[in-house]
Amino acid sequence: MSLTLIKNAQIVNEGKVFEGDVLIDGEFIVDIDSSISSKSANTKVIDAEGKYLIPGVIDDQVHFREPGLTHKANIETESRAAVAGGITSFIEMPNTVPQATTQELLEEKFENASKVSYANYSFMFGGTNDNLEELLKTDPKNVAGIKLFLGSSTGNMLVDNEEVLEKIFSSTKMLIAVHCEDEATIKANLESYLEQYGEDIPIEMHPKIRSEEACYLSSSKAIELAKKTGARLHVFHLSTEKETKLFTNKIPLEEKQITAEVCVHHLWFDESDYEKKGTFIKWNPAVKTEKDKEGLWKALLDDRIDIIATDHAPHTLKEKKQVYTKAPSGGPLVQHALPALLKANRQGKISIEKIVEKMSHNPAKIFKIEKRGFIKKGYYADLVLVDNASPWTVKKENILYKCGWSPFEGTTFYSKIIYTFVNGIAVYANGKFKDDVKGKRLVFNR
Template structure:
């Protein structure tokens, strides 16, 4: 059994921060304490200088080999749980794959992910879903689960989903990458009435978008640029579809999670009750918290997402929602495309981009700027996904929980460049951005998956379990 001590770090967990240590035994957190770990000095040898290299040496405790990681001056956080990623496998592995993107995830402090069904072929049957689980078991250094995709005619498959194994069912109420639009009222009614698992929705009103596309194609033709994207995939389109999803959930008592809110108006559909009391919740993505429509001039299609990045006022409302409790979860919608695809003219360029490597540090950067405290970052990226999806013993620093832990140096600046992007697509919308924080260690199920710029090569990821 492995034994790791994380000593003298600033633990951030459940609304508080304190100087302390964590003892990991096997795959679990065995002990959490305040102050310095009592045995750390002896375990690295009497008289040895207590430095980063020295504390990484192995010692022994009660006959168990012990490694001590010096976390002095660093933040120690629960591993991030990302409830929305697109890893493109099967069928689009020239863009990304489960191996490459889960590796990028652990480099960024993401220890668990929930992956979307709009692959090729799409995961709309139990057999295709199991193929994804099997592939992740072979190659993923992070923990994983997968959504089944809803269609207009697969309610029979949805009824058979295992609530303890499958994170949810994804329904596209507006078309996006993958052509999984569910647009029949009867199919939506059956889904909301009968799904045994959480329903996660992509909400953009299809009729509104199609009308906007026709209008702007006629007006701009080939002169169209990404600056038009928030007018085409408009705030009205988002609100109409989100309101419809909320109405369906209210009518049928469904467990609804609306993904990637992008507008102030949509927030009016939600309240600030404690998350555990809600059946209708939302997620906001890092790019909608970071960028605004003013960034299209410089970034162009690199920040073309569905839903679109919108106004500074919308961004301000979403940021305020994190503080007020109206925003429930923060995630990425990590969705890589090749740079060649993204550099096509606006009408041809696909929506989406890589984010999973930079989500935590981007949120910590916003925290440093005073947007919200570090405790809120941990709440929305670690605790809240665990609560909302009823993830078994993850998302918190608690004794007896799985040891999914991230160590972050808050004073180790670096600049994003194509040389240090881990995603297979090889580019990032954050290129040129200097971040003040660096992830130094990512621990998954008690094993060090990433350390100081290097992946361990050992696969520690497991299928997530849900307490349903």
């Protein structure tokens, strides 16, 4: 087994920053101390003086587009971009082609990932109006959760039958993750703007169409149903200040039955950015007002919001450059999410300890991921070494997404990922990849 010793790092873990060394033996962390001596002449020693060592980021919501939409992205390209951005594990969504709404199709995605993914992986099973029997076969030990789309993003994956919804919430003990936007509200809003503008609706109208009302109505219904049935609910990508009031910080995370996530783009952009960025920041739910953005930051910092994720959802430049009604929602983020949060840290918006809590510790806790998300003895060595004083600018030539663009193009970040270790192996080191090593299927303590 190979030994790696990381020395003199600023270790960030469980609310503390302390200088120390970490010893990796094979896949696992075997020692953490203020000073560790090299045990063997074959030990690889990395001097991390002045650099942060953090647990690998766990991104609980990505769309890597495979199978069926691989002209936009695939598991290999996007997981490669993810490890370059310090993400060591991801949970991918079911709205591929075909959709992962049977156990057989779900396992095909796992099988493919085992051959091509640079990062550790899991996939969600997709609930529909008519697959409850299949949904209940999902293995809680080996699958991240159940994903339900309660908004109009995803065609026939929309779950809008209230009787079916209650059955799903009542029948499964697995974590249910939901996209919350009210279909009827969005449709009515869209019709109104189509009458006014035709197909070429100004992008600035996007948050009016996919409105605060649409989000709140759907989120509040889902939470009400979870409370009624006792379901374990996780609400994806909050985008409004109003929704944050539905969540609590009065109990420890481990006791919460209802948890929430915010995505990087809803913390970074607001409606003033549409003029410059156009459809490149068209997401569902929509980027909304500056007041909403500040409300999301407040809820994140006071622990009503539990996780920061990406909702990485790439489309080609050609697709995104279409008129409003044809341009798809979503954008690529996995390579730049952690650098963006570290820039927010530099700006005084969030501590490095809180970033690690929301991007590493809490996803591991909420999904009950086995031996990941922390820098602890006996845990997998999923680690990221960050130089926090190394400015770089996002440009076409350093973007790793298959789609070849980023909403952060032109942005200067001040933190650079130097090493990303996945299961003890430096899969990404100083800009270079180890292409012959693949991530592992995540396992859950349930």
